[in-house]
Amino acid sequence: MTNFTAAWETEWLLCLRSTIVRIATALLVFVIPAGAIGAVALSRSGTTATVTTAKFAPYASGPLAETHVLVAAQVMSVALLMAGGFAMAWTFGQEVASGLAGARTGMATSRAGVALAKVLVHLTWLTGCVIAVVGLTVTASALVCAVTGVPFDDGAWSRAGLALVAGLLSAGLTIPFGWVATVTRSPLGTIGVLIGVVVVTQLVTALGGGAWFPYAAPSLWTEMGGPEAAAAVGLPHLLLAAAVMPAGAIAVVHAWRRLDDL
Template sequence: MGFFTAVGVEGLKIRKSKMIWITLAVFTAAPLMAGFFIFVLKNPEFAKSSGLIGDKAQLFGLADWPTYLSMLAQIIAVGGILVFGFVTSWVFGREYADRTIKDLLTLPLHRLSIVMAKFLAVFITNFLLGAYVVIIGVIIGFFIKLPAWSMEAVLDGGFVLLVTTILTSTLSTPPAFVACYSRGYLAPIGFILFMVVLAQVIAAAGYGAFFPWAVPALFSGIAGTGAVLGLSSFFAVFFTGLIGLAATLYWWLYADQH
């Protein structure tokens, strides 16, 4: 069985699992909520009659396409840490939970190829999930007739969305190692939740630019235009992703598998 066949098999596992449909349901709710808030912001009369909802919607700024695309990027940055990490935890952890790891190890395929096939399937799934959020969000944006649509807004917003998705997906490799080390998917989910909470605390303290799990949210504009990220912030994210990838590869190649 070749490498791309292994990728196809991993993709089939994801497509046939209940996990991906639960994930889609969660990610569908996010742009719907964003669209609702932007609709409230766009209609002052409705916002006034909604009380606190209208007041909260005012926090997002103007009801236009640049603001809305920024909201979608923030959804991917924050929600993607959880959702992308959950997908990764399931792909790697289920082999231990379902006790199918022994079957993988008997295949006439190098362990390196198995791990890389899993990672490639995960990254493709994550990007498709990110694209799904953007497509649903854009449809909602046209439905509520947001103003300020322009090619410049699309290019700027698209760039932020793309980079945010890449940064967030890169941080999904450490949960893969935790899943392998713990031989399940509960520990990596706990790890992800801990990192999300820790990112909030560190960002509130003013050091979010130095903590990898806070960088995607800051880049998406969740802290406003005041947050400045240097090359060291992006390096920290990709270095963390590389460490997670290397640790997972090392575990599969050299750790005892039972």
């Protein structure tokens, strides 16, 4: 337990000092709430440009606070996957590519323990980002409602719950990229796979199979594809998406355990 604690503290320190993590945190925590508030304000200002009218149309009506949080949930479900995927490419790929992972052989903490610590630190960081995004969005929305004299609708709280769950699911979906980074030994290769997954997600969704595709289900659940697409996402689809996280964690820990054989 002591050895794992040491690995946890080391990986947490590396996470805090990572430029990628710092940039991603700032973008997630501050840009998403501001973007959600701004998108709704623009859609209801009557000045939306013609080319963006259709895109902003879903935000032009409905309870104000509820819409703010829903937009944040939609953006976060995609942004978190990209930010987390980039971070996993760095966390695992850089160490394997540089040969530092091999130097862990003589350490008290096993490489499997180090990999598990990396995964848990990564999830802790993303969970904090999700909570911060939802909290700041709700707070900013309440301020906007107070300034404009619009009631803060109770539906915002249920949307906040949806945003939290969707965000946590998206965080879990980034874990398999640690396995990709390990077996490819390439941070850039991992980013390529991440982009490929995003493209495949779009294709599968367009073909109508998004609900059963783990990387599409959380976004669809936040009504990114419209209310009808969201209604098609049920508990089995969300559980399937949730299963990606433990499966990815097991895969990456196993890959690090047999790192010399890869």
